[in-house]
Amino acid sequence: MIGPEGMPAADAAPAGGETVPGLDRSLIEGLPAFAGMRPQELDRILAGAHAARFAKETAIFEQGAEATSFFFLLDGHIRVVRNTAEGQQVIARYINAGELFGIAAAIGRDTYPASAIAAVDCVALVWPTGLWADLASRYPGFGAHAYRTLGQRLQETQNRVMEMSTEQVEQRVAHALLRLVRQSGRKVEGGIEIDFPISRQDIAEMTGTTLHTVSRLLSGWENAGLVRGGRQKVTVTDAHGLLLIAEGRRKK
Amino acid sequence: MIGPEGMPAADAAPAGGETVPGLDRSLIEGLPAFAGMRPQELDRILAGAHAARFAKETAIFEQGAEATSFFFLLDGHIRVVRNTAEGQQVIARYINAGELFGIAAAIGRDTYPASAIAAVDCVALVWPTGLWADLASRYPGFGAHAYRTLGQRLQETQNRVMEMSTEQVEQRVAHALLRLVRQSGRKVEGGIEIDFPISRQDIAEMTGTTLHTVSRLLSGWENAGLVRGGRQKVTVTDAHGLLLIAEGRRKK
DNA sequence: TGCGCCGTTTGCGCTTCAGCAAAGACGCGG
DNA sequence: CCGCGTCTTTGCTGAAGCGCAAACGGCGCA
Numbered sequence: 239m240i241g242p243e244g245m246p247a248a249d250a251a252p253a254g255g256e257t258v259p260g261l262d263r264s265l266i267e268g269l270p271a272f273a274g275m276r277p278q279e280l281d282r283i284l285a286g287a288h289a290a291r292f293a294k295e296t297a298i299f300e301q302g303a304e305a306t307s308f309f310f311l312l313d314g315h316i317r318v319v320r321n322t323a324e325g326q327q328v329i330a331r332y333i334n335a336g337e338l339f340g341i342a343a344a345i346g347r348d349t350y351p352a353s354a355i356a357a358v359d360c361v362a363l364v365w366p367t368g369l370w371a372d373l374a375s376r377y378p379g380f381g382a383h384a385y386r387t388l389g390q391r392l393q394e395t396q397n398r399v400m401e402m403s404t405e406q407v408e409q410r411v412a413h414a415l416l417r418l419v420r421q422s423g424r425k426v427e428g429g430i431e432i433d434f435p436i437s438r439q440d441i442a443e444m445t446g447t448t449l450h451t452v453s454r455l456l457s458g459w460e461n462a463g464l465v466r467g468g469r470q471k472v473t474v475t476d477a478h479g480l481l482l483i484a485e486g487r488r489k490k
Numbered sequence: 491m492i493g494p495e496g497m498p499a500a501d502a503a504p505a506g507g508e509t510v511p512g513l514d515r516s517l518i519e520g521l522p523a524f525a526g527m528r529p530q531e532l533d534r535i536l537a538g539a540h541a542a543r544f545a546k547e548t549a550i551f552e553q554g555a556e557a558t559s560f561f562f563l564l565d566g567h568i569r570v571v572r573n574t575a576e577g578q579q580v581i582a583r584y585i586n587a588g589e590l591f592g593i594a595a596a597i598g599r600d601t602y603p604a605s606a607i608a609a610v611d612c613v614a615l616v617w618p619t620g621l622w623a624d625l626a627s628r629y630p631g632f633g634a635h636a637y638r639t640l641g642q643r644l645q646e647t648q649n650r651v652m653e654m655s656t657e658q659v660e661q662r663v664a665h666a667l668l669r670l671v672r673q674s675g676r677k678v679e680g681g682i683e684i685d686f687p688i689s690r691q692d693i694a695e696m697t698g699t700t701l702h703t704v705s706r707l708l709s710g711w712e713n714a715g716l717v718r719g720g721r722q723k724v725t726v727t728d729a730h731g732l733l734l735i736a737e738g739r740r741k742k
Numbered sequence: 743t744g745c746g747c748c749g750t751t752t753g754c755g756c757t758t759c760a761g762c763a764a765a766g767a768c769g770c771g772g
Numbered sequence: 773c774c775g776c777g778t779c780t781t782t783g784c785t786g787a788a789g790c791g792c793a794a795a796c797g798g799c800g801c802a
Binding site: 437438439449450453454456457467469470 | 748749750751752
């Protein structure tokens with residue numbers, strides 16, 4: 239999954255075939271977002287795109303900026319961040335490889351509602367916004383997948399509202415960790431590790447609390463043998479135990 | 491919660507004329523959701539629908555139930571409610587006349603993610619889910635409007651997450667009131683009133699707090715001359731003053 | 743290889759709110 | 773017109789968790 243180093247901007251490709259100017263359909267073949275499409279359709283879709291590389295911690299787009307492009311993440315992890323008028327920030331979600339993002343066009347917006355920051359070095363396909371309507375109508379499976387994604391995000395966001403309304407901090411942080419591990423976990427010896435750098439502050443911004451509280455909770459859980467911590471690193475060693483906390487079935 | 495029931499399901503329509511079985515296009519003509527459509531297109535759309543009436547406090551659909559229909563609210567106000575596994579409930583949003591709802595089909599779901607309860611007696615157009623794909627592709631403007639609506643709801647929900655993360659209860663309740671007044675306000679003498687019955691408990695479930703806290707806040711604001719309260723009734727008399735509180739620019 | 747920065751840990755006081763309890767009031771139905 | 777149910781108000785108490793402050797430690801850079 240992780241694409242270490244080295245990858246060229248890929249914009250300028252080795253001047254390959256005729257219909258496919260540099261992007262090979264094997265990049266996206268078989269991925270859910272492009273399921274059920276014929277090879278030449280994949281080529282057509284890729285013909286409108288280019289690949290771009292984004293260095294760790296750089297902004298792919300900024301909240302409020304004109305939505306000139308939409309994206310498909312080929313490799314890496316992206317943090318979607320919203321800023322309040324008062325300058326505080328909240329992490330809306332993380333995007334993993336294989337997901338569409340920045341699809342403001344799909345919902346008829348002309349600016350991005352949030353910023354996207356590369357959590358690690360990333361590679362993404364980039365299409366101009368103007369192509370959205372064309373792609374979505376010409377390839378209904380693609381459109382349907384995008385709208386399903388949108389719906390899932392709406393529901394996840396509402397789940398978060400429910401958590402914040404009904405659970406206390408300890409449970410919310412436990413839920414957030416479990417979600418991260420499920421969506422972006424990498425099996426390591428002795429547990430599952432979140433496979434991108436994530437700070438206590440980041441976790442706090444996902445759960446509506448402070449880094450202090452997160453740190454305290456993680457310390458406690460580390461003593462209890464549920465997780466292992468590290469600088470910008472969390473490894474869950476006892477997912478079941480954490481689930482008990484998340485469900486509120488275990489006292490502190 | 492309790493349904494004083496009485497009115498018939500209204501499923502069986504009066505088996506009217508040929509192309510338009512009982513529904514006149516004037517019902518939806520000129521509404522944003524159906525903008526830019528020709529009269530016979532409106533008729534076609536209505537041909538697949540029937541109108542139904544829902545008594546106050548009855549469920550139009552239930553969370554988790556199979557999504558057999560989607561809806562357009564002609565008149566009334568609907569409360570969209572999600573229940574937690576532990577039995578607590580959270581109000582996701584209110585639907586006003588002129589909005590689509592229950593569009594699980596649009597995002598490829600086959601069950602409703604929340605329940606819809608009529609806050610007052612309501613009238614809605616009802617289409618079978620199977621017609622969604624047909625309508626959305628045959629009338630692109632209609633589909634685009636639906637997806638725009640979806641996107642707006644996603645953003646509103648994220649705004650709520652941000653509020654809950656960064657603001658305290660007082661500000662959240664003030665924001666919620668202002669939003670209600672903006673979306674469903676009715677001008678009355680001396681202020682703007684939320685034009686459907688809404689209890690302190692409802693407001694608490696919208697803002698992630700308790701009815702006690704909401705009651706205390708409203709009492710305080712009433713003394714300060716910002717709102718007037720009543721049984722299942724709130725009137726905002728000084729929206730600007732309330733805004734100051736919502737923005738945190740005024741101390742208690 | 744040493745320094746400095748940034749992320750992390752931990753303690754302490756204090757504010758904000760939820761939880762519990764009980765009484766009051768508004769309106770509907772009989 | 774009266775009684776009852778539901779919604780609302782209000783006080784008190786306890787505690788979750790935020791804010792502030794300070795110290796620690798690991799990683800990367802010079």
